[in-house]
Amino acid sequence: MSREAGLVRVVVVADPPALHGLPFQVREEAVASAEQAPATEPAAAAPVRAEP
Numbered sequence: 001m002s003r004e005a006g007l008v009r010v011v012v013v014a015d016p017p018a019l020h021g022l023p024f025q026v027r028e029e030a031v032a033s034a035e036q037a038p039a040t041e042p043a044a045a046a047p048v049r050a051e052p
Helices: none
Strands: 002-004 007-014 026-033
Touching: none
Parallel strands: none
Antiparallel strands: 002 007, 007 026
16 A cells, blocks of 8 residues: 555555466556545534523
8 A cells, every 4th residue: 555646556466366376466456535534533512501
C-alpha cells in the first residue's frame, strides 16, 4: 500500500492456488482517492437549556 498525490494505491501479488509449479504470479492493483479519517473523539456539545 502506498499514498501519492491524494491517492491510495494497493497492490496484491499471489501465487495461483490451482496452478502449482507455474513460473508466474497473479497481480492486481487498485487505486482510490484518499479520504480523511473522521475525528477519533467528537467535539463536546454545549448543554441545552430548556426555556421556561
